[in-house]
Amino acid sequence: MNRSARREGVSVIQFEHRPGILDLSWGHPRPDLLPVREWAAAGADLDWKALTYGSSAGPDALLESLGDPERTFVTGGASHGLALLTQVLTQPGDVVLLDSPTYHLAFPILTDRGLELAHTIPSPTTPGPSTAGPTTPDATTAAPLTVGPTIAGPSTPGPATASTPGPTTASTIPAEPTTAGPTTAAPTTANTIPAEPTTAGPTTAGLTTAATTTLEPTTSGRVTAESITAEPTAGGGSTAAAGPDPALLVAQIRHFRKAGKRVRLLYLVPTFGNPTGASLPDQRRRELIEIARQEGVTIVEDDTYRELAYDGPAPPSLWEMAGGDPVVRLGSFAKTVAPGLRLGWINAEPEIIRRLTGLGYVHSGGGVNHTTAVTMAAFRTGGGYSQHVARIRREYRTQRDVLVNALRKRIAGRDVPVPAGGWFVWLPLPAGLTASALLPRAEERGVSFVPGSRFWADGSGGAGRIRLSFSHLSAIDLERAADRLAAAITATPSRQGRR
Numbered sequence: 009m010n011r012s013a014r015r016e017g018v019s020v021i022q023f024e025h026r027p028g029i030l031d032l033s034w035g036h037p038r039p040d041l042l043p044v045r046e047w048a049a050a051g052a053d054l055d056w057k058a059l060t061y062g063s064s065a066g067p068d069a070l071l072e073s074l075g076d077p078e079r080t081f082v083t084g085g086a087s088h089g090l091a092l093l094t095q096v097l098t099q100p101g102d103v104v105l106l107d108s109p110t111y112h113l114a115f116p117i118l119t120d121r122g123l124e125l126a127h128t129i130p131s132p133t134t135p136g137p138s139t140a141g142p143t144t145p146d147a148t149t150a151a152p153l154t155v156g157p158t159i160a161g162p163s164t165p166g167p168a169t170a171s172t173p174g175p176t177t178a179s180t181i182p183a184e185p186t187t188a189g190p191t192t193a194a195p196t197t198a199n200t201i202p203a204e205p206t207t208a209g210p211t212t213a214g215l216t217t218a219a220t221t222t223l224e225p226t227t228s229g230r231v232t233a234e235s236i237t238a239e240p241t242a243g244g245g246s247t248a249a250a251g252p253d254p255a256l257l258v259a260q261i262r263h264f265r266k267a268g269k270r271v272r273l274l275y276l277v278p279t280f281g282n283p284t285g286a287s288l289p290d291q292r293r294r295e296l297i298e299i300a301r302q303e304g305v306t307i308v309e310d311d312t313y314r315e316l317a318y319d320g321p322a323p324p325s326l327w328e329m330a331g332g333d334p335v336v337r338l339g340s341f342a343k344t345v346a347p348g349l350r351l352g353w354i355n356a357e358p359e360i361i362r363r364l365t366g367l368g369y370v371h372s373g374g375g376v377n378h379t380t381a382v383t384m385a386a387f388r389t390g391g392g393y394s395q396h397v398a399r400i401r402r403e404y405r406t407q408r409d410v411l412v413n414a415l416r417k418r419i420a421g422r423d424v425p426v427p428a429g430g431w432f433v434w435l436p437l438p439a440g441l442t443a444s445a446l447l448p449r450a451e452e453r454g455v456s457f458v459p460g461s462r463f464w465a466d467g468s469g470g471a472g473r474i475r476l477s478f479s480h481l482s483a484i485d486l487e488r489a490a491d492r493l494a495a496a497i498t499a500t501p502s503r504q505g506r507r
């Protein structure tokens with residue numbers, strides 16, 4: 009909350025209203041889509057049991073509605089779930105591998121526990137139809153080694169790593185922008201978009217491609233990447249993520265091990281990711297599960313956006329594909345119902361659930377966020393939840409289409425990626441234009457966004473990308489915001505001197 013709002017005694021919400029700015033940076037729900045009355049109705053008939061201490065893993069009715077009660081633990085949202093998992097699965101000093109770009113607010117949750125963050129190296133392209141298992145070169149024998157993780161430790165950020173996924177598929181939307189109101193014209197999916205070029209986009213000086221990267225252990229046990237692919241892509245259009253390169257991932261893990269470090273977690277947002285809106289293809293999901301199993305690493309699948317699928321069902325979760333171990337899954341009701349509920353869940357093997365229910369503060373205070381959890385159980389069993397999710401899916405799909413079409417019309421020649429779910433458009437900027445150069449010009453014109461570099465733990469990638477959220481603004485404001493952004497892009501000189 010900003011200070012002036014606090015002075016006025018309205019420090020109620022985590023939002024800073026900046027007069028005159030249409031802000032595409034907030035990953036918040038549209039206020040009028042929050043189910044205020046429906047939620048109150050769901051809680052209307054609860055009895056005293058909703059207000060006393062709750063059972064450790066959460067109320068049975070909610071656990072049952074979420075699947076397997078033996079493998080579910082109710083949390084105060086995905087952020088809380090992640091913090092809890094670091095507590096029961098890691099020790100300070102352990103390494104967490106991250107897909108990059110990824111959800112930036114996970115970084116401080118991980119470093120709060122004293123964990124070291126390392127970027128994985130993305131594949132240049134998404135996996136093909138091959139069913140071959142992951143390759144597993146040994147970091148000690150592969151020559152030359154082609155990995156180069158970056159570490160952002162709790163206090164000492166490491167050297168740069170940067171790259172973007174090289175997607176191969178895209179969903180397309182109708183050429184005509186839709187107007188406000190739910191649309192029934194679902195976008196189609198095309199599987200024909202070629203992998204993104206690696207030369208067209210803005211690059212960071214001095215960086216080369218991952219294939220030429222040499223892995224050098226340091227005396228501190230860290231691994232440095234002197235030369236890794238910079239933000240390569242222009243061309244947008246695609247929303248399939250490549251994800252971590254399987255062979256390089258194995259080499260990274262083994263290299264850390266050799267240097268005396270334990271790689272404990274691989275944190276992924278594989279479905280409608282934040283910031284990219286992209287999803288990992290099934291083949292890459294299988295490969296990563298196999299590697300995690302083989303190398304003794306736990307995958308934390310942050311599945312926050314799964315229910316917000318606009319073009320058909322979401323891909324299978326890693327948790328389902330693996331049948332449990334080595335995956336733990338984070339769910340949240342923040343996007344589907346309301347972030348203020350601070351309610352979510354963890355799916356994990358019973359042994360991990362036992363560790364969670366055995367935590368001192370659960371023993372002392374009872375199940376997490378019990379009254380809200382009981383209300384959610386009533387909301388779900390009464391049918392309110394599914395009606396609400398169906399409605400917001402239509403609304404957010406419309407908002408996505410409005411923003412994407414507006415951008416396509418106004419930013420001539422740019423191919424705008426169309427996320428098949430979630431809340432974000434990950435927009436490539438014209439060659440040579442950086443988000444940091446664009447931001448002040450955009451704000452002068454009354455529009456804002458999140459610069460892409462925020463989604464790399466060390467800020468080393470994403471210079472030529474911006475994240476635009478279509479969740480918070482109405483359709484009409486999204487159109488206006490696209491106008492302003494297009495004007496700002498045209499007015500901002502690029503590093504190549506183009507306007």
Ligand SMILES: Cc1ncc(COP(=O)(O)O)c(C=O)c1O
Pocket residue numbers: 035084085086087088111277282310312339340341342347351352
């Ligand atoms: C990928 C991802 N994970 C977690 C969260 C936070 O979820 P919660 O509000 O349930 O803590 C967000 C919210 O933006 C997110 O985008």
